[in-house]
Amino acid sequence: MKRITGLLLVVLAVAGVLRADSALSITGAGATFPYPMYSKWFDEYHKKNANLEINYQSIGSGGGIKQVTEGTVDFGATDGPMNDEQLKAFQDKHGFRILHFPTVLGADVPSYNLPGVSAELNFTQEAISGIFLGKITKWNDPAIAAANKGVSLPANDIVVVHRSEGSGTTYIWTDYLSKVSQEWKTKVGKGASVNWPVGLGAKGNESLAGTIKNTPNSFGYVELIYAIQNSMPYGRVRNSSGAFIKADLVSVTAAAAGAAKDMPDDFRVSITDAPGKTAYPISSFTWLLVPANFSDATKREAIKGFVKWMLAEGQNYTEALSYAKLPKEVVAKELKALNDVQ
């Protein structure tokens, strides 16, 4: 197996070298969460621009940030924005900035397996953070029951399930918990992997979905896309205006629109717990990381061309793959920011 992979890599590398003469090849690496969307985009864009090939490796957001900082790839991609320290490290190494460009939106949904309960459950901020802090341990806890009048919840122990590997999904979830719970913020914090107070760790979406499906009384979080594609049951979450919102492409875009007014110029914004009556609170942008300076002019124009296309025509492909579109305000702002790439 390994040998075959190695052989394939050699063949691909040779093929890449041979191709390099005839076509421009751009490499990127990073976030796994938008990978299906990106590979569709790069494929479609390649059809229109036969001499441009964009290779993207979904190695994870942390790896994407590392590789683009090292300069081993032309652009990176991440599910959580780079922090000030990482931006400074890039600036120090290269002498110019790195820019964030939001591409699509995703969301995390609370999924559960409660035998005998068919109703769609409502979750308050207090319920979700309480369960994940290990303070709410029974399904019939008043904090859960109060939001689900008329549903008879069992007195069973809640089995909390979280992702074990570092992932953007976890980043969004812990970012949300840090905003709605002061205790979570000081005790646990936000990140791609954290020190979980309770729960079982499951590796990857598939394993997490499998664990929830197989474990009665379990509660965990999955990406909205994954829940939709695998028809997993998931609950509504109360947003900052007090409405219980079911995650879908519309409510996720609404969260982005709610945050767009206060969008900072560098696009590094968290839209969890966003304002707006219809906003789904556990939503997030995912970003491309593009260096502000390219010594190679053809490469620069190629990347700018792609980002422009992605913001316009590219957005039409999102919904077929269950990603939420960027709001218009954000697109306009990004087109302006694209001029900073020189």
Added chain:
Amino acid sequence: MATTTNTVPSAGPVAGSRSFLSRLRQGDEIARMITFLFAASVVLVTLLLVFELWQGSVLPRHKFGFNFFRTSVWDPIFEQFGALPFIYGTLVTAAVSLLIAVPLGIGAAIFLAELAPARVSDTLEFFIDLLAAVPSVIYGVLGIFIVVPLMRQYVQPALKHSLGFLPLFQGPAYGVGFLTAGIVLAIMVIPYIISVSREVLLSVPRDQREAALSLGATRWESTWKVVVPFARAGIFGSIFLALARALGETMAVTMVIGNTPVISASLFSPGYSIAAVIANEFTEATGDLHTESLIELGLVLFILTFVLNGFARLLIVATSQRGSGRGQA
């Protein structure tokens, strides 16, 4: 093993009797040098590996020192890293897997080598080799969807009911945990034990068996008291191969162990292993201390494997000397 040691000394004197030049002309010296280089490269790669792991883990070694092995908090956000739960999980799952796999594997190997008709033995061997070639992620998926529900619904309640007074079988039955990881590992390493042990048993000289039988031993007595002890070193070898695999197994373990860094006497408890946490967190590790702590965990796994292997070799030496003494008496 016994057959290879016979051939090596016979080659020595012949080679030594010729001059260096003639040996060079004949190609012997060239072959010797080339194969020496190949053998040396193994040592070189190992040393490089240790060097890289050592170099890559400077930060946590300075910051935590020996506490890295003593503390059990693993917090990437507040940058506290302690390896103890991972070391514990690695050792416990490996021990559980060997406890299950060794009797089963050696029993099966004895049947295949000594008792089964050759055709049956060869056919089964084909399937065992197939099992050994299945990628570990497949075992992991089977673990999640078959072993884990079985464990939660039947095995763990039954164990709790009958042996629940032992601290080993207490606590809630999640299905995932040390015991499940040990069982999945056992399933994965059994083919190694069977396959290697069978080969070793088959290579025991025929006259050993005949001598035992002619002294009036039954078939089982000749197998258990003569053939198995004769093949002991090779059988131990198969167990170490299995142990190495169990210590380093990543995908299958991480899918069924529960990935929670806790130390618990209960085998039902979810846990974590060194290989699993490296695979889980390395790609998304932010901050040098997190990355380097994972590298130091790699170093710990290396040392663990090294020490266990060394210990095992000593065990072979000790038992084979005592064994041969008793055989002569």
